[in-house]
Amino acid sequence: MNNILILGGDGYLGWPTAMHFSELGYDVTVVDNYFRRNACTELDVGMLYPVPTLIERAKIWHEKTGREIKVAIGDLTDPEFARSFFNGRAGYQWAVNEKFSGIPETVIHYAEQPSAPYSLMDYKHANITLSNNLLVTNNLVFALKDFSPETHVVHVGTMGEYGTPNIDIEEGWLEIEHNGKKDTFLFPRQASSLYHTTKIMDTDLFWFGVRMWDLRVTDLMQGPVYGVETDESVIDSRLKTLFNYDEIFGTVLNRFITQAIVGYPLTVYGKGGQTRGYLDIRDTLQCVRKAVENPPSKGKLNIFNQIMETFSVNELAEKVRRIGNRLGYGVEVKQLENPRREAEEHYYNPTYQGLLDLGVEPHYLTDESLEKMFKLVAAYKDNIRKDVIFRGVKW
Template structure:
């Protein structure tokens, strides 16, 4: 199968491209390299050194004997998108090519507008390019569990059967996103469902939880194939922050009381979920939704797990929560679709001990402690 990975230079896009290539798919990547620009803007860097895209592609060919063509360009450039789809002629497209950080989208008006324009318009350009070049292309779109928010009912896989005033219908699950970034993903989902309904597109929307880990079976084959490890307060995850703080002997900084609960999954499960979705495509006209997560933890539970797994003393410190979110809430997510296709999940408790502490220890000299502190607040714009 011919698969085009958009955002193929990113944290998940690059190991996904390697995984698909290693499984025999003719894989290409497309990226505008914006993610590297965010690092320069924020004055931060990946904890693990990463090579440029050309070096990565050359290293993979050297290690595996397989080529990964690389296209450099932007989804906001519609002509470029059409050209790539005609030239590479993919059977499936994996779409990671969006600004992915909630804090980045909440910095100020400019960052909120950029996030929504980049994400929503880029996806609209892609939709039209698929519809006008080859409507049979299967689009695997990376969404987020953050689209749902934290409702006081079970979270279904994308769709909800509703009975109202004696009548029943099936509709998209109601969304309650928590940032302008998450809102952009909701807009994507609605636009893509519309495209399936009116154009007969085939789309799999993967509502992904928080991904942890930095190594896959392919990236460990050569240091030049390494993917990112983000730890700063804008693009990093709470788990990466906790692991770094444990290794450095600093208190684990829990925002608020720590009752915020989210879904999580290992990076090895992420790339496998995408492979399973690509190899088992949605039907024409189908907007298929999978909740891509394997375990759920509250922030306090994460801190306790890190403290229990680390071979040394660990303290926990509670900070004022810079976000506007429920401190305690119900969280029960249905996530059976990908397991039904064959996913065999890894567990966080195993990954912590197997690799994460070692990765941080080997690169701890690259940590900027100031980057761990929250700098973006959700309270609202300042009066001018």
């Protein structure tokens, strides 16, 4: 049985990924230090519904399916803890079988501070973001180098690494001709937040490890994800992944739907022409699975752009307004002065063919899928706190 280690397994994407691979028959271990939950408590941004602890969820999963997801709680910025999963010293806070699972064949790395506004709240949160994200990645690179260079890492990067250049965005690489000679380089990257800057640096750390020590890495440049339900989460409502609707941790579509339901005008920053690539959470699972099943050879870094379609913020707001009104919510859209420094109208033409070629079948954002999301969020309407929706983090 293939052995998968998921770093950040308590998170929005980590937990659904853990259930997905467990259901497929993999031997899954999840690691997390509750950074995300603690940050939500510190910043007083409640989630839409309470989420059982990682250990409770692993127990529920075991009760319902008979399958085991091993849980290790700890901070991956601690190098000894990070290395324990590769040198046989790992201990688990919960497991049916406490014996070490063995060195993982695949590591899925999600364990980072994932919010642009969080990274720019002030210098303290900037430092937390830089040290957390880079140390976790660097600890992983060195653990692989020292104990297991054969292990395949699937890291989730972000389309935000590319920024919004005035040329077509390729999948990771660009061939350059200069003074009559040609070479291929990482596509030029220019982040619009410190969080995104750490993701660029992650890619650079992995690229270094691939060049120096023949590591095998897939970096998935993902766009903002929306949705909650996956095939495995419907087994028991307590297995649903976390859902934030605040400006710090809520992704834009999840946030807009929540705002529509409580009559809070949809907050479009500036002109609203900011265009990004989006995907359904079920497609994150498909993409990560295809990446796991198609590892690169030693000494190779594969990069795929992980989006299924592109929308401007205005287009998303319009879709949410239309479906919300059809469902009887009087939805308003409000343009706010943009608290961020970013292009509000720009060229955006990314390539995203690689994962489709591997067999991913997209779930597009249809009226039906939006209606389903409205219904899911509306079931928790009484929990929604309007005061956490907008925080006005400026940069």
